Amino acid sequence: MTRPAPDTFARRLIACLDVRAGRVVKGVHFEGLRDAGDPAALAARYDAEGIDELVVLDVTATAEDRLALARTVSAVAANVFIPLAVGGGVRSVDDAARVIDAGADKVGINTAALGDPSLISRIASRFGSQAVVVAIDAKRDGDRLTVCSHAGRTPTPWDAVAWAREAQARGAGEILLTSIDADGTRRGFDCPLTAVVSGAVGIPVIASGGAGAPSHFVDVFSAGRADAALAASIFHDETCSVRAIKAALRTHGLPVRL
Amino acid sequence: MIALVDYGAGNLASVRKALRACGAVLLEPAAPADLDRASAIVLPGVGHFAATASLDESWRSAIRGRLEAGVPFLGICLGMQWLFEGSDEAPDVAGLGWLPGRITRLPDRTPEGGRLKVPHAGWNVARATARSPVPGLQDGAYFYFTHAYAAPVTGATAATTMYGSPFASAVRRGLVCGVQFHPEKSGAAGLAVLGAFVGGVR
Incomplete structure (x- = not known):
């Protein structure tokens, strides 16, 4: 059994910026994307509100847009002094080097790692395990927790627990676990999914998908045994603030950085 | 000028950026002899x-000489x-030996037997010891760790x-300081540590 880490170790809140062509966009399942602002300005705002970490996720469709990513990462990194992870389209060690050179502390890899799991160890041996976040998109299929690639569209033979263990064995430093079923619903994280994956690995698990209210974060850190929780649109919309979520966590005896 | 030593262990960009934000003028030594021009390391x-x-x-003898x-x-x-x-992570590689003691793996159990995730990745509190604080380190503040x-x-x-159990998150002997956390990634609390270091050099 994983018990909550004792004392002062804070439960981490992470804001995700979905970026296309240098702008933050939002939309359910990448359809009907709407502009949600300037990445650097949003990052600075979340930092001021007490976010613990930032993720820039490149949801770009074209090669031209991808070239803009390094500039976006640099602009975000210039204004904040908290951990920054960058994901989306990282397919090689060179891709990882590019975003790390631009100011990222960690890279998220997903589809490329499923296609070639050695990518995890190759990036880890060059930049350290702390720089490697393996993103897992999982979908419930009866009793199975099927890992999907290509932004959740393509089922793979992997089970989420088995793939998380494999990623850890190959040198991943953290797992970013997104519930495809919960994503965009705002009805709460998939706590059973998070708990089973978090309990199966010794590295931190970041829960993602479904955040809609401060109580959802309390649930995912207690019943879901998450080490960190990520959300995007509720922060952009100001549906709930970083402060409100942290206040709720603290009320429930979960340590947070205030 | 502060020498920022690059020995290929990870990305220097964020440390460089944070030190500059604190007003540091940096020298990136290409050879050990360059450390002679540095007022801090x-x-x-x-x-x-x-x-x-x-x-x-x-490098070891140059750094030791400066210390x-x-x-x-x-x-x-x-x-x-x-x-x-x-x-213990690399038993064949010697540290500088400026401070006595050995680096060991974090426990993956609490004293009560609960499981702990290793690495320790995230924000945690540093409690300053009264005797020899690191300048700028605010007692009880949160810092970002990954180790x-x-x-x-x-x-x-x-x-x-x-x-799980206590470890040294900061060390000091005279003007030689060390922090286990990443001050360049620890928001205002981290910049306060870097700022005090940079300020103490001028």
């Missing part, structure tokens, strides 16, 4: 202790661990952090 680093093997005998001459030093993460005699190995609590400990 920052040794960053993240990743595996084996990476410190790049600090060969020429003996009273040049202020700040080691960050791996750069702090390197001040000790060695690490699987840690320094023991000894007479050189300037702050402790609890993760």
Whole structure:
């Protein structure tokens, strides 16, 4: 059994910026994307509100847009002094080097790692395990927790627990676990999914998908045994603030950085 | 000028950026002799202790010479661990041995038997010890950590952090300081540590 880490170790809140062509966009399942602002300005705002970490996720469709990513990462990194992870389209060690050179502390890899799991160890041996976040998109299929690639569209033979263990064995430093079923619903994280994956690995698990209210974060850190929780649109919309979520966590005896 | 030593252990960009934000003028030494021009030394680093093997005998003796001459030093993460005699992470690689003790793996159990995740990745509190605080380190503030190995609590400990059991999250002996956390990634609390170091050098 994983018990909550004792004392002062804070439960981490992470804001995700979905970026296309240098702008933050939002939309359910990448359809009907709407502009949600300037990445650097949003990052600075979340930092001021007490976010613990930032993720820039490149949801770009074209090669031209991808070239803009390094500039976006640099602009975000210039204004904040908290951990920054960058994901989306990282397919090689060179891709990882590019975003790390631009100011990222960690890279998220997903589809490329499923296609070639050695990518995890190759990036880890060059930049350290702390720089490697393996993103897992999982979908419930009866009793199975099927890992999907290509932004959740393509089922793979992997089970989420088995793939998380494999990623850890190959040198991943953290797992970013997104519930495809919960994503965009705002009805709460998939706590059973998070708990089973978090309990199966010794590295931190970041829960993602479904955040809609401060109580959802309390649930995912207690019943879901998450080490960190990520959300995007509720922060952009100001549906709930970083402060409100942290206040709720603290009320429930979960340590947070205030 | 503050020498920021690049020995290939991780990405220097964020440390460079944070030091500059604190007003530091940086020198990035290409050879050990360049350290003679530095009024202070920052040794960053993240990743595996084996990476410190790049600090060969020429670097070791140059850094040791500057520390003996009273040049202020700040080691960050791996750069702090390197001040000790060695690490269980890479038993064949010697540390500088400036501080007594050895780096060991963090426990994956609490004293009560609960499971702990290793690496210790995230924000945790540093409790300053009254005797020899690291300048700018605010007692009780949160800092960002990412490490699987840690320094023991000894007479050189300037702050402790609890993760299952206490470890040294900051060390100090004279003008030689080290922090296990990443001040360049710890928001205002981290910049306060870097700012005090930079301010103390001028």
